[in-house]
Amino acid sequence: MRLLEYESKTLLREMGMEVPLGRLAHSPEEAAAAAKELGTAVVLKPQVPIGGRGKAGGLAFVDRETEVIPAAERLFATPLRGYEVKLLLVEQQIQARQEFYLGITYDPAARGPVLLASAAGGVEIEAMTERVLRRPLSLVRPWPTFRSREVAAGLGLTGPALLRMTTAIDRLVETFLKFDALLAEINPLMLTDDGRLVAVDAHIELDPDAAFRHQDVVARFGLAGRGERTLSEFERRAAEIDQADHRGVAGRMVQFDGDLGLLIGGGGASLTVFDAVLDAGLRPANYCEIGGNPSVWKVKELTKLILSQPQVKRIAVIMNVVSNTRVDLVARGVIKGILELGRDPATTIAAFRIPGSWEEEGFALLQRYGVPFYTRETSMDQVVAMIAQDKR
Amino acid sequence: MAILADERTRIIVQGITGREAATFTAESLAYGARIVAGVTPGKGGQEVHGVPVYDTVAAALADHPAEATVISVPAPLLKDAALEAIENGLQLVVIVTERIPRRDIAEVLELARERGSRVIGPNSLGVISPGKTRVGMCGGSADAVRRAYTPGPVGVMSRSGGMTTEIASLLTHAGLGQSTCVSVGGDPIVGSTFLELLPLYEADPETRAVVIFGEPGSTMEEALAAHLAAYGSRLPIIAFIAGRFADRMPGVRFGHAAAIVEGGRGSPAAKIAALRQAGVRVADHLRDLPSLVQEAIG
Amino acid sequence: MGIFIKVEIDPSLCAPDGGRKLVNVCPVNVFALDQDRVVTDAENEDECTLCGLCLNLYPPGAVVVRRLYRE
Ligand code: SF4
Numbered sequence: 001m002r003l004l005e006y007e008s009k010t011l012l013r014e015m016g017m018e019v020p021l022g023r024l025a026h027s028p029e030e031a032a033a034a035a036k037e038l039g040t041a042v043v044l045k046p047q048v049p050i051g052g053r054g055k056a057g058g059l060a061f062v063d064r065e066t067e068v069i070p071a072a073e074r075l076f077a078t079p080l081r082g083y084e085v086k087l088l089l090v091e092q093q094i095q096a097r098q099e100f101y102l103g104i105t106y107d108p109a110a111r112g113p114v115l116l117a118s119a120a121g122g123v124e125i126e127a128m129t130e131r132v133l134r135r136p137l138s139l140v141r142p143w144p145t146f147r148s149r150e151v152a153a154g155l156g157l158t159g160p161a162l163l164r165m166t167t168a169i170d171r172l173v174e175t176f177l178k179f180d181a182l183l184a185e186i187n188p189l190m191l192t193d194d195g196r197l198v199a200v201d202a203h204i205e206l207d208p209d210a211a212f213r214h215q216d217v218v219a220r221f222g223l224a225g226r227g228e229r230t231l232s233e234f235e236r237r238a239a240e241i242d243q244a245d246h247r248g249v250a251g252r253m254v255q256f257d258g259d260l261g262l263l264i265g266g267g268g269a270s271l272t273v274f275d276a277v278l279d280a281g282l283r284p285a286n287y288c289e290i291g292g293n294p295s296v297w298k299v300k301e302l303t304k305l306i307l308s309q310p311q312v313k314r315i316a317v318i319m320n321v322v323s324n325t326r327v328d329l330v331a332r333g334v335i336k337g338i339l340e341l342g343r344d345p346a347t348t349i350a351a352f353r354i355p356g357s358w359e360e361e362g363f364a365l366l367q368r369y370g371v372p373f374y375t376r377e378t379s380m381d382q383v384v385a386m387i388a389q390d391k392r
Numbered sequence: 393m394a395i396l397a398d399e400r401t402r403i404i405v406q407g408i409t410g411r412e413a414a415t416f417t418a419e420s421l422a423y424g425a426r427i428v429a430g431v432t433p434g435k436g437g438q439e440v441h442g443v444p445v446y447d448t449v450a451a452a453l454a455d456h457p458a459e460a461t462v463i464s465v466p467a468p469l470l471k472d473a474a475l476e477a478i479e480n481g482l483q484l485v486v487i488v489t490e491r492i493p494r495r496d497i498a499e500v501l502e503l504a505r506e507r508g509s510r511v512i513g514p515n516s517l518g519v520i521s522p523g524k525t526r527v528g529m530c531g532g533s534a535d536a537v538r539r540a541y542t543p544g545p546v547g548v549m550s551r552s553g554g555m556t557t558e559i560a561s562l563l564t565h566a567g568l569g570q571s572t573c574v575s576v577g578g579d580p581i582v583g584s585t586f587l588e589l590l591p592l593y594e595a596d597p598e599t600r601a602v603v604i605f606g607e608p609g610s611t612m613e614e615a616l617a618a619h620l621a622a623y624g625s626r627l628p629i630i631a632f633i634a635g636r637f638a639d640r641m642p643g644v645r646f647g648h649a650a651a652i653v654e655g656g657r658g659s660p661a662a663k664i665a666a667l668r669q670a671g672v673r674v675a676d677h678l679r680d681l682p683s684l685v686q687e688a689i690g
Numbered sequence: 691m692g693i694f695i696k697v698e699i700d701p702s703l704c705a706p707d708g709g710r711k712l713v714n715v716c717p718v719n720v721f722a723l724d725q726d727r728v729v730t731d732a733e734n735e736d737e738c739t740l741c742g743l744c745l746n747l748y749p750p751g752a753v754v755v756r757r758l759y760r761e
Contacts, residue, residue, distance in 0.1 A: 108610055111581050112498045139499035140506065180495050210493035212468060267578060268552020268607055271634035272678055278637050279677075291554075295718075296736050320558035321540055323532020332694050332736055339693065355561075357532060361740070361757075365694065368759040376540075376561050379679040 001206040004047045006089045007221045008204040012186070015175045017168060019199045022091035028072035034090035035068045041093040042068070046075050048083035049226075051203065056080050061093060094198050099188035100155060102169060104137065104176040113137040113176065115169070119155045143173045164197045179217065180210035234305070238288065241301045248294025248325070253302075258283025260350065260387070261306035263299070263334065265319030266291040269380065273318050276381035280388035285312045293325055299333025300340070307341055307348070314350040316387055318380050327354045327362030335369050346370035350390075353383040394521035394572045395547070395592040395599070396484055396510070401525055402458040404482075405430045406449065406473045407465035408440045412488075412529070416464075417441055422534035425525045428456035431473075449480045460484035460527050462518060470514070471496035478509045486528045487513035487583070494581065501583050511583025517553030517575040522560075530575055531557045544569015546685055547593040547627075549576055549586050550605035551612070552634075559605055559632075559681065566682030571599040580609070586616040594626055600689045601628045603681060608635040609658045617666035624671070628688035631667050632675045636660045692735030696756040697721075697744075699728060703752035712753065715743045 003011070009019040023034035024047075035042045044060040046053060053059055058080045060071040076085050101118040117133045133154045137143055148169035152162045168189065176184040183205040190198045211218055218224055231239065238253030249266065260282050264273045266289035277284050286306055290299065306315055317334055319325065331352065338345045352366055355376035366373040374383050397403075403420075407413045408430025418441040421427055429452040430440055436447035446452035449461070461477045463470065463485065470489045477485050478500070485504065487497075492514050504511045512519055518528010522541040530553065531537035540561040546568050550556040553575040560573050574589060576582055586604055593599045606613040613633065620629065639661050664674050673684045697720050701708055709728035712721040718737040721728055721744070744753045 106494055106498065106581065108580055109615065111501045113495075138502065139495060140502050177495065180493055182494060207494050209467065209491045210495065213493070265554055268550065268555035268605060268634050269558065271552075271607060271638075272555070272632075275634060275636050276677070320554045321531075321536075321561045322554070323529075323536050323557065326739070329737075329739070336693055336736060357536060365759045377565055379562055379677075380558070381678045 001208050001211070001218075001223045001226055002049045003204045003206065003221065003223075004049060004087075005045060005202060006047055006087075008184075008202040009199060011179060011204060011217075012171070012175055012199055012202055015171050015178070017171045017175075017186075017199050018196060019202070020091040020094050022089050025072065025088045025090050026086065028069045028076065031072035031088050031090050032065070032068045035062065035065060038090060038092050040065060043091050043093050044068070044072055044075055045089040045091065046080055046085040047087040047089055048080045048085060050081050050083060053080060058085075094190050094192060094200055096188070096190035096200075097193050098191045100165070100191070101132075101185075101187045102172055102189050103183070103185035103187065104172060104181070105183045105185075107136075110136055112139060115151065115173070117151050117155055117169070137173065137176075139177075143170070145170055148173070160195055161191055161197075164195070168197050168199075175204070179204070180207045180213060181205060182207050234286075234309070237305055238302060241298060241305065245295050245298045248290065248292035248298060252287070252289050253305075254287040256284050256286055257311070258285045259311050259313050261285045261303075261309075261312045261315035263288055263290055263302065263306065263315060263317045263330075265289065265322070265325075265354075269318075269320040272320075273380050273384060276384035277316075279381075280384050282384070282388050285309055290319070290330070291325065293329070294333070296329050296333040296336065299330050300337040303334045303337030304341060307338065307343070314348055314387075316350040316384070317352045317354065318383055319354040319356075320380065321376050322354060322356035324357070325354070326357055327359045328365055329358075330354055331362040331365045331371075335365070335371070346372075350387045351383050353378065353380060393596045393598040394524055395589070395596050396512070396519050396521070396572055396574065397460055397525050397527045398521050399424065399426070399524040401426060401460050401484070401527065402456070403427045403460045403462065403525075403527055404449070404452050404456070404458045405443070406432075406461055406463040406477065407469075408432055408443065408445055409435050409438065410464055413462075413464040414440050416462075416529035417443060419529070419533050419537075420526050423526050423537050424534075425527065428458050429453075449476045449482070453480055453482075458482065460486065462486045462488060462528050464488040464529075467492045471500055474500040474511075475503060478504050478507050481507075481509075483509055484519075484527065485509050485511045485583070486516060486518045487511060487577070488516060488518065488528060489513075490515035490579065492579070497579070497581055501581065504583060512574060513577040513579075513583060515553075515579045516577035516582070517556060519572060519574050520556075520560075520570075521572045522570050528575070530573065531560070540564060541573065542569040544571065545598060545600035545689060546570050547596070547599045547602040548573040548605075549589055549602065550574070551576055551578055551607045551610075552605055553578070555605045555634075559603060562678070562682055563603070563685065566686065568682055568685055571596060576612075578607070582612075585612045587612070587619050590616065590619075590625060590627075599627065601630060601685050603685060604629065604631045606631060606633040606660075606663055608638045608660050611658055613663040614658075614666050617663070617670040617672065620667075620670035620672065628673065628685075629667075629671075630673045630675065630681060630684045630688060631664075632678055632681055633660045633663050633667070634678075636664075691732045692738070692758070694757065694759055695735045695738040695740075696758055697730045697735055697738065698754045698756065699730065700752050700754075701727070704728070704748050709748065709752070711747050712744050715747060717741060717743070720744070
């Protein structure tokens with residue numbers, strides 16, 4: 001769950017980090033009022049969930065009051081990488097003596113959080129040529145302040161600036177841990193002429209799997225559902241079917257424009273089947289994974305939904321050897337859906353390959369309806385290859 | 393022989409009174425696994441399929457010494473259950489639970505490293521040494537497991553739980569049995585990677601080849617490839633990497649949480665290239681796995 | 691009506707309660723109460739998991755679960 005800049009800064013400020021004085025603006029007029037309140041030199045920053053706004057032409061530095069409204073109008077009218085701009089953060093400009101980068105994220109190889117710090121802030125960390133300091137964070141023991149001091153010294157700081165940086169690093173560590181962040185980044189962190197350290201831009205991402213511990217933050221910023229792909233009408237209906245019945249997972253529908261409908265096992269099996277489908281030159285109409293033990297009704301409704309697209313001629317039902325999902329119940333659902341559409345299961349099902357629990361029952365049913373089915377002896381990608389050969 | 397667990401391994405199940413855990417406990421017992429006790433706080437004194445239930449791991453182990461645990465508890469409770477297992481000295485910790493907060497699992501894995509516990513998972517279906525034992529729930533009922541898995545010389549490591557059984561089944565059908573199959577887990581951070589498990593297979597005299605099933609995301613395959621390029625292995629390694637289509641559709645996220653491709657890192661094409669460079673036989677099609685294994689072990 | 695599964699109840703064999711226990715035992719709600727009579731819910735017949743729980747409550751023949759695709 002990616003927080004917007006102002007949301008990230010709100011959390012950081014509440015944790016004791018200095019951020020520039022700023023106001024939110026929903027319109028050019030509000031931006032002008034905010035600028036008036038903040039003083040002349042301000043920066044207008046669109047609140048969209050992307051990095052590198054500066055490079056994308058998304059920031060406006062304004063030094064005269066009369067420039068605010070035209071600049072804000074331009075920003076509101078210019079989508080940034082597909083995101084419409086609905087909100088500006090108007091902030092006092094900060095003059096930097098030096099810019100730093102501070103970030104904490106999980107390093108999958110180290111299997112824990114790592115603090116990254118650099119004396120070359122302002123650019124993306126991937127592009128940094130300056131030395132980047134890396135310090136792993138323990139989760140078993142508390143982060144000691146001397147570690148922050150070592151990092152501050154490693155950034156070449158001395159005197160009061162070193163002490164301020166030490167505190168800033170401590171605060172970032174606390175923020176990262178307290179909110180279960182996956183990423184907490186301040187870039188740039190500016191050292192001003194009068195010796196203050198100000199978080200001029202910040203980016204925090206929270207762990208969706210830890211959201212249950214942070215319902216207050218979720219509610220405060222309206223984070224539920226944020227960052228999820230906008231669903232097509234078709235995909236939305238699949239989600240509705242999934243939610244209408246708690247038995248089994250049978251959702252995650254993604255729509256494509258081909259003619260072969262797919263109902264496939266989740267996880268690694270779906271990746272394998274999808275590769276095989278594209279390798280064989282078949283054109284998938286959709287991606288739809290099933291798992292757990294879905295009800296007959298759920299499979300039936302998904303089958304009907306997939307076949308409701310006019311270009312979809314056939315449907316392939318392919319899973320790995322299953323232990324939880326019932327072969328016969330899936331077979332019932334698919335056949336029933338096809339029958340309710342007034343079509344013939346024997347010609348509409350391109351192939352049915354789900355071996356595993358209750359397979360004898362499932363195969364008996366498939367046989368009765370003349371559906372081409374395969375047992376575990378035929379691998380999933382082989383089944384796909386046979387569908388491709390048998391284009392009717 | 394086998395790795396990680398065999399017929400002597402004594403197992404406890406944390407969260408044993410849950411529906412899924414109770415089911416796999418019964419199935420595992422029927423398969424011959426030595427499940428000696430279960431733990432569910434507040435349900436001590438009950439029994440699940442004849443297995444005594446305790447309130448704490450310490451109490452369970454006091455009556456029933458064990459080496460391994462399978463943890464199947466709701467995600468918010470996972471950290472405490474896993475820390476309890478590690479602090480009580482369990483050497484093999486299989487975590488079935490998925491969608492665990494990143495911070496919790498990282499803390500668990502850090503403590504496990506300090507205490508020398510081996511963690512498999514999270515989001516793992518477990519470990520199975522065919523004909524000997526199962527720690528977890530790969531393969532379903534005892535009959536289904538016997539049908540898909542057979543004892544033999546091939547080690548299997550898979551990032552996908554379901555594909556662990558599928559691959560074992562393909563191998564079995566081709567007359568190739570398995571020494572130990574490990575569902576390493578589908579999450580971005582897991583307790584044991586391919587590279588960390590490889591030395592166990594290398595030390596197992598019965599294992600003569602290892603099959604890995606990889607996916608987009610994470611750098612587990614790349615790390616293995618780098619190691620093999622530098623040091624090689626006494627074992628032939630055969631790989632199948634699923635999700636090549638993800639290279640053509642960046643950002644589309646199917647399958648596991650770890651299977652996200654961002655900025656070329658962890659892309660299937662890069663994994664395949666690195667593994668081939670390191671001498672790994674990478675199958676173009678899943679169906680080719682058995683013949684490649686056959687070829688490799690002669 | 692179920693296309694795959696047909697569940698038949700013989701009320702005369704379901705004494706003394708007319709088969710009420712069926713309503714609670716079935717995991718997929720194949721049985722329902724209609725006034726005082728136990729009937730099958732045609733909508734749910736095809737959800738039958740063939741678990742057999744309904745077969746053991748009353749004397750043999752009281753409930754018959756038919757797999758139409760096997761006939
Ligand atoms: S067999 Fe089971 S699922 Fe089917 S009707 Fe009887 S109780 Fe319900």
